Amino acid sequence: MGTFSTVTSSVFSELVVVLWEHGIACLPSDVTLFETLRAMNEIKPFRLVFLVEVAGLYQEEGRRELKQALDLVTGKGFLDFLESPPDILIDARTPWF
Amino acid sequence: MTTTWRRGKAAVGRLLDNAPPKTRTAHESTSCFPYEITEMIVAYLTHDLDALKACSLTCRSWYTVAVSHIHHTLILGRKTPEKPRDKLKILSKLQERGLMPLVKEIRVSARYSWYPLSAPGAFSHNCLRYYSAFTNVQTLRLDHLDISSFAPAIGRYFEHFSPTLRSIALWNPRCTSRQLSHFLSLFSNLDDIYIRRIYTYALEMSAPDTALVPHSPPKLRGQLTLHSFFWPETWTDLINLCGGLHFRHVDLFKVADCAPILLNACAQTVETIRFHVPYIREYGIGRRSGVGLPMDQN
Numbered sequence: 001m002g003t004f005s006t007v008t009s010s011v012f013s014e015l016v017v018v019l020w021e022h023g024i025a026c027l028p029s030d031v032t033l034f035e036t037l038r039a040m041n042e043i044k045p046f047r048l049v050f051l052v053e054v055a056g057l058y059q060e061e062g063r064r065e066l067k068q069a070l071d072l073v074t075g076k077g078f079l080d081f082l083e084s085p086p087d088i089l090i091d092a093r094t095p096w097f
Numbered sequence: 098m099t100t101t102w103r104r105g106k107a108a109v110g111r112l113l114d115n116a117p118p119k120t121r122t123a124h125e126s127t128s129c130f131p132y133e134i135t136e137m138i139v140a141y142l143t144h145d146l147d148a149l150k151a152c153s154l155t156c157r158s159w160y161t162v163a164v165s166h167i168h169h170t171l172i173l174g175r176k177t178p179e180k181p182r183d184k185l186k187i188l189s190k191l192q193e194r195g196l197m198p199l200v201k202e203i204r205v206s207a208r209y210s211w212y213p214l215s216a217p218g219a220f221s222h223n224c225l226r227y228y229s230a231f232t233n234v235q236t237l238r239l240d241h242l243d244i245s246s247f248a249p250a251i252g253r254y255f256e257h258f259s260p261t262l263r264s265i266a267l268w269n270p271r272c273t274s275r276q277l278s279h280f281l282s283l284f285s286n287l288d289d290i291y292i293r294r295i296y297t298y299a300l301e302m303s304a305p306d307t308a309l310v311p312h313s314p315p316k317l318r319g320q321l322t323l324h325s326f327f328w329p330e331t332w333t334d335l336i337n338l339c340g341g342l343h344f345r346h347v348d349l350f351k352v353a354d355c356a357p358i359l360l361n362a363c364a365q366t367v368e369t370i371r372f373h374v375p376y377i378r379e380y381g382i383g384r385r386s387g388v389g390l391p392m393d394q395n
Contacts, residue, residue, distance in 0.1 A: 007360060008365055009363075009364060011368045012368055013368060013369070015372075016371040018373040030374075
């Protein structure tokens with residue numbers, strides 16, 4: 001947490017959590033992740049974004065699954081430290097070359 | 098009566114002048130589009146090479162707009178075997194037709210993962226004179242580049258990209274930490290760095306690279322993406338050279354001790370931090386391996 005506290009940039013605004021699609025189901029039970037995010041937000045508030053990298057054909061399915069998982073997370077109160085609900089981004093996984 | 102006749106003749110003339118014009122040909126229609134409109138239309142097709150080629154065959158004005166998109170990215174050495182002679186043919190054709198300044202991105206890929214891209218193979222003397230004719234390259238994406246094989250004269254092969262290069266992506270480069278920071282320092286206008294995986298075996302036993310003198314501090318004001326990178330020394334070298342780092346967007350995954358150094362160095366400029374939660378699938382069940390935050394060991 002000491003490292004994160006060194007971020008003094010006045011334009012820092014966004015923390016993006018990147019998942020692969022098979023990690024979405026783990027989110028609602030990942031208490032440690034959300035406790036860490038809460039502690040980080042107390043040091044420096046940010047907008048939280050969840051980004052899922054999926055193969056091109058499964059983008060809509062990935063978006064739906066992530067939304068359902070985040071609804072569960074919100075219901076458990078894991079994200080009540082945020083000023084606004086997290087954003088959802090879907091990124092098509094593309095090879096580098 | 099003469100006046101009445103003249104007025105009538107003038108009225109008939111006006112009627113004839115206001116007759117609808119004859120239909121234009123298709124060529125005349127397209128050449129009447131403003132250049133900006135043609136650009137907007139063709140811009141929708143930048144990811145469809147076949148459509149771009151078809152547009153370039155319609156007329157000169159559409160060719161002018163489409164050709165810059167067609168030749169925007171040059172890809173060399175993909176999965177199919179490529180003889181050095183064939184590679185030269187591609188480059189000489191581009192040069193003959195004056196198309197080299199249109200190339201904004203070059204991707205060079207090794208054929209097989211255990212044959213790295215090394216100086217003799219990809220950058221022979223004949224190839225070099227063609228590469229130096231690329232005057233507008235903004236992005237280099239290099240797969241399995243064997244930086245150690247170019248050292249210490251790597252500048253000879255890459256320096257001409259320095260005035261325009263903004264972004265570099267390295268996948269599985271082979272080098273020492275000092276060679277990597279030296280290579281990156283060649284490009285004074287560099288903003289974005291993407292590095293995935295680093296070969297480390299056996300390279301630390303090569304001759305010491307204390308002779309590598311950094312060139313000039315790159316700007317590094319854009320995006321840093323590091324995946325599976327374990328050499329903090331590369332970044333301490335660049336931090337010393339540049340007097341700090343100024344990345345605005347940072348994406349880190351499995352970077353161990355590099356994360357605190359990088360976040361400290363970009364503390365005053367960073368806008369977004371991206372980190373990867375390393376969930377893995379084991380026996381059909383997902384579980385997390387580490388928290389995955391840049392301040393933890395992941």
